[in-house]
Amino acid sequence: xxxxxxxxxxxxxxxxxxxxxxxxxxxxxxxxxxxxxxxxxxxxxxxxxxxxxxxxxxxxxxxxxxxxxxxxxxxxxxxxxxxxxxxxxxxxxxxxxxxxxxxxxxxxxxxxxxxxxxxxxxxxxxxxxxxxxxxxxxxxxxxxxxxxxxxxxxxxxxxxxxxxxxxxxxxxxxxxxxxxxxxxxxxxxxxxxxxxxxxxxxxxxxxxxxxxxxxxxxxxxxxxxxxxxxxxxxxxxxxxxxxxxxxx
Amino acid sequence: xxxxxxxxxxxxxxxxxxxxxxxxxxxxxxxxxxxxxxxxxxxxxxxxxxxxxxxxxxxxxxxxxxxxxxxxxxxxxxxxxxxxxxxxxxxxxxxxxxxxxxxxxxxxxxxxxxxxxxxxxxxxxxxxxxxxxxxxxxxxxxxxxxxxxxxxxxxxxxxxxxxxxxxxxxxxxxxxxxxxxxxxxxxxxxxxxxxxxxxxxxxxxxxxxxxxxxxxxxxxxxxxxxxxxxxxxxxxxxxxxxxxxxxx
DNA sequence: AAACTTAGTGTAAAAATTACACTTTGAAAA
DNA sequence: TTTTCAAAGTGTAATTTTTACACTAAGTTT
Numbered sequence: 001x002x003x004x005x006x007x008x009x010x011x012x013x014x015x016x017x018x019x020x021x022x023x024x025x026x027x028x029x030x031x032x033x034x035x036x037x038x039x040x041x042x043x044x045x046x047x048x049x050x051x052x053x054x055x056x057x058x059x060x061x062x063x064x065x066x067x068x069x070x071x072x073x074x075x076x077x078x079x080x081x082x083x084x085x086x087x088x089x090x091x092x093x094x095x096x097x098x099x100x101x102x103x104x105x106x107x108x109x110x111x112x113x114x115x116x117x118x119x120x121x122x123x124x125x126x127x128x129x130x131x132x133x134x135x136x137x138x139x140x141x142x143x144x145x146x147x148x149x150x151x152x153x154x155x156x157x158x159x160x161x162x163x164x165x166x167x168x169x170x171x172x173x174x175x176x177x178x179x180x181x182x183x184x185x186x187x188x189x190x191x192x193x194x195x196x197x198x199x200x201x202x203x204x205x206x207x208x209x210x211x212x213x214x215x216x217x218x219x220x221x222x223x224x225x226x227x228x229x230x231x232x233x234x235x236x237x238x239x240x241x242x243x244x245x246x247x248x
Numbered sequence: 249x250x251x252x253x254x255x256x257x258x259x260x261x262x263x264x265x266x267x268x269x270x271x272x273x274x275x276x277x278x279x280x281x282x283x284x285x286x287x288x289x290x291x292x293x294x295x296x297x298x299x300x301x302x303x304x305x306x307x308x309x310x311x312x313x314x315x316x317x318x319x320x321x322x323x324x325x326x327x328x329x330x331x332x333x334x335x336x337x338x339x340x341x342x343x344x345x346x347x348x349x350x351x352x353x354x355x356x357x358x359x360x361x362x363x364x365x366x367x368x369x370x371x372x373x374x375x376x377x378x379x380x381x382x383x384x385x386x387x388x389x390x391x392x393x394x395x396x397x398x399x400x401x402x403x404x405x406x407x408x409x410x411x412x413x414x415x416x417x418x419x420x421x422x423x424x425x426x427x428x429x430x431x432x433x434x435x436x437x438x439x440x441x442x443x444x445x446x447x448x449x450x451x452x453x454x455x456x457x458x459x460x461x462x463x464x465x466x467x468x469x470x471x472x473x474x475x476x477x478x479x480x481x482x483x484x485x486x487x488x489x490x491x492x493x494x495x496x
Numbered sequence: 497a498a499a500c501t502t503a504g505t506g507t508a509a510a511a512a513t514t515a516c517a518c519t520t521t522g523a524a525a526a
Numbered sequence: 527t528t529t530t531c532a533a534a535g536t537g538t539a540a541t542t543t544t545t546a547c548a549c550t551a552a553g554t555t556t
Contacts, residue, residue, distance in 0.1 A: 222553085223502090470532090473520070
């Protein structure tokens with residue numbers, strides 16, 4: 001168990017965030033263009049998840065929150081840890097090695113990253129004129145290609161955890177405005193879960209949970225019958241439906 | 249996102265394992281007495297989860313496997329990551345600080361740990377005459393008291409993940425001998441899930457899954473009708489019951 | 497006024513879940 | 527050898543949950 005005389009060099013530890021948003025039709029992921037730390041001129045066209053090294057005295061969740069704050073200006077973002085990624089072979093793609101070289105990092109250097117996923121209401125997100133706004137891009141989940149480092153692995157775990165959690169906890173609201181139509185909610189579930197949800201059954205089931213409250217507001221500016229807007233009551237979830245919540 | 253000129257000192261990274269076993273009645277956890285790295289004489293009576301710092305070039309899972317191998321002599325143990333624990337305040341209990349002092353570690357030093365949980369067949373476990381066998385103890389889950397460091401937090405996450413996974417994947421078999429009675433399996437589920445499972449319904453449901461195969465063996469040495477033994481067929485789970493598996 | 501588009505609604509059949517008690521079998525005791 | 531003991535093994539009916547499915551209502555545009 002103890003490993004007596006081997007020399008252990010401490011790895012760098014970073015956080016990387018999979019930020020999900022929903023535009024009404026597609027599940028989107030926030031990506032950034034890779035840049036060089038202390039060498040900001042260097043840049044390849046590789047997309048990566050937003051992330052950063054953790055600071056001393058910083059909680060892991062705090063580090064993830066900080067990354068999100070820098071990126072969006074938002075605090076109190078829904079955030080969930082999905083695990084640690086630490087294979088020494090994380091950085092093996094030629095482009096990754098070129099990047100390491102450009103930023104003068106030792107390719108042998110070990111980086112462990114803690115993955116998070118976050119849900120944000122895409123409308124609340126404002127490009128930050130400071131920071132890295134100009135390099136930030138929303139990309140449809142289906143169209144995310146190859147990312148740098150091992151970020152596709154992190155994304156895989158993130159979508160898996162998202163589906164898992166969406167199935168069992170009322171977290172979908174994090175992706176929507178505070179007042180939303182049942183159609184918006186339906187589209188969100190149907191999209192994330194991969195389709196096949198019955199519209200009528202979904203509606204009944206959602207309303208039966210008791211944690212949606214109807215408002216007196218209606219959709220505006222649509223060329224057809226406007227839908228009633230609802231709002232989510234977290235307390236009702238906590239109390240009433242003691243974990244019987246389930247969706248498809 | 250980038251944090252320009254702050255000095256970042258790399259934390260130590262360790263793995264800690266919650267090793268579960270089942271003795272037929274209780275869910276057990278494997279604990280070790282804390283000792284001092286490079287100072288093996290120092291020891292307090294505090295129990296902790298088995299763990300170690302990761303080596304260079306070692307995958308996180310490899311590190312966890314190594315810890316388990318050192319402890320049990322077993323390879324190919326069921327192992328599941330449960331996440332990273334990295335609050336800078338992890339080491340705040342007086343005893344923990346005394347320990348850090350005794351082993352000459354800087355109390356400011358940052359340690360991030362990756363938690364795992366493992367399932368082993370308690371009968372296969374042999375105390376290793378080398379290593380730390382004399383300090384190893386199986387403790388009933390209900391009777392684990394206060395552990396050192398933040399290991400109670402890790403244990404909480406582990407039991408939560410175990411229940412979650414047991415509910416959805418056929419992992420209970422990892423805790424049993426390869427041939428087992430339905431009663432053993434029932435006790436295991438009932439114990440881990442916190443009781444209340446109907447014996448007859450459980451039996452029917454389990455057999456209906458199709459991934460239990462009956463053998464021609466029977467329980468021996470019991471003072472009553474001996475139960476038939478079954479065995480688990482992983483392939484049947486993979487193919488047939490495409491994720492429809494669910495228990496209580 | 498007609499056409500278009502999405503909102504909004506109910507029911508019946510099938511499947512899954514739950515609750516529940518007696519008979520069988522082998523070993524041990526009388 | 528008979529009785530007793532302890533756990534093994536078995537089935538059904540009621541309830542609940544899930545699924546499949548199509549038409550009317552309402553507001554906007556043409």
